Amino acid sequence: MMTAVKVVRVRGRGVLRAEGDINPAIIQRMYDRGIQLLTGQSSAAAGLSSLFRPSDRVGIKINTIAGRRLTTPPDVALPFSRLLAQSGLPEKNIVIWDRTNDELKEAGYKLHAGSGLRIFGTDAAGAGYTSEPLIHLNIGSLFSTIQSDFVTASVSLAVLKDHGLAGITAGMKNYFGAIHNPNKYHDSNCNPYVAELFDMPVIKTKHRLTILDALVVQYHRGPSYHARWAERYESLIFSLDPVAADFIGWQIIERLRKAQGLPTLAEDNREPLYIRTSSRMGLGRAALNDIQFIEEDV
Amino acid sequence: MKRRRFLQTTAGAGLALRANLGTALQNLYAFGQTANLSHVEARYYKKLPDREIECLLCPRKCKLGDKERGYCGVRQNDGGTYYTLVYGKACTMNVDPIEKKPFFHVLPQTQALSIATAGCNVNCKFCQNWEISQVRPEQVNHFDLPPQAVAEAALKYRCPSIAYTYSEPVVYYEYMYDTSIEARRKGLRNVVVTGGHISPEPLEALIKVVDAIKVDLKAFNQDFYTAYVRGELQPVLDAIRMIGRSKRWLEIVYLVIPTLNDDPGQARKMAQWILKEIGPDTPLHFSQFHPMYLIKNLPPTPVSTLEKLRQTAIQEGLHYVYLGNVPGHEGENTYCPSCKKIIIQRFGFEIKRIELKGGLCKFCQTRIPGIWS
Numbered sequence A: 001m002m003t004a005v006k007v008v009r010v011r012g013r014g015v016l017r018a019e020g021d022i023n024p025a026i027i028q029r030m031y032d033r034g035i036q037l038l039t040g041q042s043s044a045a046a047g048l049s050s051l052f053r054p055s056d057r058v059g060i061k062i063n064t065i066a067g068r069r070l071t072t073p074p075d076v077a078l079p080f081s082r083l084l085a086q087s088g089l090p091e092k093n094i095v096i097w098d099r100t101n102d103e104l105k106e107a108g109y110k111l112h113a114g115s116g117l118r119i120f121g122t123d124a125a126g127a128g129y130t131s132e133p134l135i136h137l138n139i140g141s142l143f144s145t146i147q148s149d150f151v152t153a154s155v156s157l158a159v160l161k162d163h164g165l166a167g168i169t170a171g172m173k174n175y176f177g178a179i180h181n182p183n184k185y186h187d188s189n190c191n192p193y194v195a196e197l198f199d200m201p202v203i204k205t206k207h208r209l210t211i212l213d214a215l216v217v218q219y220h221r222g223p224s225y226h227a228r229w230a231e232r233y234e235s236l237i238f239s240l241d242p243v244a245a246d247f248i249g250w251q252i253i254e255r256l257r258k259a260q261g262l263p264t265l266a267e268d269n270r271e272p273l274y275i276r277t278s279s280r281m282g283l284g285r286a287a288l289n290d291i292q293f294i295e296e297d298v
Numbered sequence B: 001m002k003r004r005r006f007l008q009t010t011a012g013a014g015l016a017l018r019a020n021l022g023t024a025l026q027n028l029y030a031f032g033q034t035a036n037l038s039h040v041e042a043r044y045y046k047k048l049p050d051r052e053i054e055c056l057l058c059p060r061k062c063k064l065g066d067k068e069r070g071y072c073g074v075r076q077n078d079g080g081t082y083y084t085l086v087y088g089k090a091c092t093m094n095v096d097p098i099e100k101k102p103f104f105h106v107l108p109q110t111q112a113l114s115i116a117t118a119g120c121n122v123n124c125k126f127c128q129n130w131e132i133s134q135v136r137p138e139q140v141n142h143f144d145l146p147p148q149a150v151a152e153a154a155l156k157y158r159c160p161s162i163a164y165t166y167s168e169p170v171v172y173y174e175y176m177y178d179t180s181i182e183a184r185r186k187g188l189r190n191v192v193v194t195g196g197h198i199s200p201e202p203l204e205a206l207i208k209v210v211d212a213i214k215v216d217l218k219a220f221n222q223d224f225y226t227a228y229v230r231g232e233l234q235p236v237l238d239a240i241r242m243i244g245r246s247k248r249w250l251e252i253v254y255l256v257i258p259t260l261n262d263d264p265g266q267a268r269k270m271a272q273w274i275l276k277e278i279g280p281d282t283p284l285h286f287s288q289f290h291p292m293y294l295i296k297n298l299p300p301t302p303v304s305t306l307e308k309l310r311q312t313a314i315q316e317g318l319h320y321v322y323l324g325n326v327p328g329h330e331g332e333n334t335y336c337p338s339c340k341k342i343i344i345q346r347f348g349f350e351i352k353r354i355e356l357k358g359g360l361c362k363f364c365q366t367r368i369p370g371i372w373s
Helices: A024-039 A044-049 A074-086 A101-106 A145-150 A173-178 A193-198 A242-259 A273-280 B003-011 B147-156 B169-185 B200-207 B222-229 B233-244 B264-277 B303-315
Strands: A005-011 A058-061 A094-098 A118-121 A134-136 A139-141 A153-163 A167-169 A207-218 A230-239 A291-297 B015-018 B045-047 B053-055 B075-078 B081-084 B092-097 B111-116 B161-164 B189-194 B212-216 B249-256 B284-288 B321-324 B342-347 B350-354
Touching: A005 A024, A005 A242, A024 A044, A024 A074, A024 A230, A024 A291, A044 A074, A058 A074, A058 A145, A058 A173, A074 A094, A074 A153, A074 A207, A094 A101, A094 A145, A101 A118, A139 A193, A145 A173, A153 A173, A153 A242, A167 A173, A167 A242, A173 A193, A193 A273, A207 A242, A230 A242, A242 A273, A242 A291, B053 B081, B081 B169, B111 B147, B111 B169, B147 B161, B147 B169, B161 B169, B169 B189, B169 B200, B200 B233, B212 B233, B222 B233, B233 B249, B233 B264, B249 B264, B249 B303, B264 B284, B264 B303, B284 B303, B303 B321
Parallel strands: A005 A291, A058 A094, A058 A153, A094 A118, A153 A207, B111 B161, B161 B189, B189 B212, B212 B249, B249 B284, B284 B321
Antiparallel strands: A005 A230, A134 A139, A153 A167, A207 A230, B015 B092, B045 B053, B075 B081, B092 B111, B342 B350
């Protein structure tokens, strides 16, 4: 019998202050506890050092497409990068990245390409895309050289939200931001494209960890921000299994929708089919029986 | 040999004023700089509740939430208003022989000022210009070139026509439309090179301001369109029919890819359809494929295959059936359908001789359809 994969949800009550900004002490505790529970190590630093070698170059792929209101904010990404550094990785080997410098700046990041922690987009000088498309199944795309060349290990630090085409967007679809033509994979609820993109060696062999930013969950009319359907969920979700993380994210969105009397995503003709496709392709688990779902408040 | 290299070496034609074709995508924006995008409201879309929109420009009818891009990659919903990001922003401008488009019955031996922006509303796995068609406008350098400047450049370089080409002009519809009006004011003609994925309403409007349209018909069955184009055949046939029955000049190009769309039976059905729906005078070009983009595992189309398809279409009754990308082949020439003599002799994009006078065959006075002056 296969061992269940872990998905950890840590809720930090009060992590979102009244003004909407993030309490740094609580987010730190959420990371500490989440990584401990996920890895079984005594500290977050020990847990991360079990996932990454000191020689790794780690890419933290964040999601900044929706602007400042619904993005992976610096107050979420930077504490994680500091934990990585504490685990033994040189800061210069850590890059927080997304598609463009503009989107990063709009989300509140200060670009930095010199020594120490790096923060920049694929369009930054020295980065760019591969000169020829990488081809796999139905995917044919240029890849960000940050993902293809620079990093040896990657973390998808994505915002969990409803998506008008894919059903939801979470850790796996976050890698759409690693290719030059994501708009070409929006047909058929982005299925099988999300799964097939993740299945490419340039992602699959490097992906180590999914963290879903579920501090505010847009459970309807995503991926853009609509206050009416945005829930202060105050949670981070952790998993080593990219499919299981997205599966749990999907269940969370369905629960929030149900509570508001909204139809299920399937009833809305946008069930996130890519999750089952991913499971069929062996990329991870997509059934509650296969997942050990751990929830804890800090 | 890559197609572009092949074209450069065989044609010797085409003045690259701002060459982006043939170069790999580069890191065009220095640290912190922004892309050169327009923010002009699109013309064919409808607003939906909750800041969503539905694009009505092409049959794909993208329904998009706030901040999302259409399939084409060059139109974006910002706050419930849909914008074109490439209005007045060209990524390439060249002076090409009009035969390169190809138009074989439009102003032969003249140059067409040819422009494009990034973007396309399909995703052909064999795209020959994918470096600009299959990218977003941020990913390739665009320069300011408003409609008036395009028309002025055409006059400056003595081009009697402007060609909207290379990528997919439907995705830069507003730019093309306004430039066409500007060009007409200056006595210039407008020619369009398109895959024909466009909704009837914008096409009807476009037809009124342009002179000739060449449609790339990728295959004559939906399975091919699904697997290799990611598009729909029927809207393309509808567009061809609408153009063919208008007063505008129509030519059709069919890129023949070995084993994928080279079945003579399909070519026969296509020729029969053209004959029935439009008539025998629509030029049909069978072009040679060269490995490119996502299909690099197939060889260039054998000339014998092209010849077979050409003969099939001629047997079905089409008067003007050509071969493309095979310089020096007899299939490049225009033959009078009455006396069978060569009336335009070509070598690649070069015209060797023209035996036409006032649109009539010099030998037998048969009227040859096209735009000749």
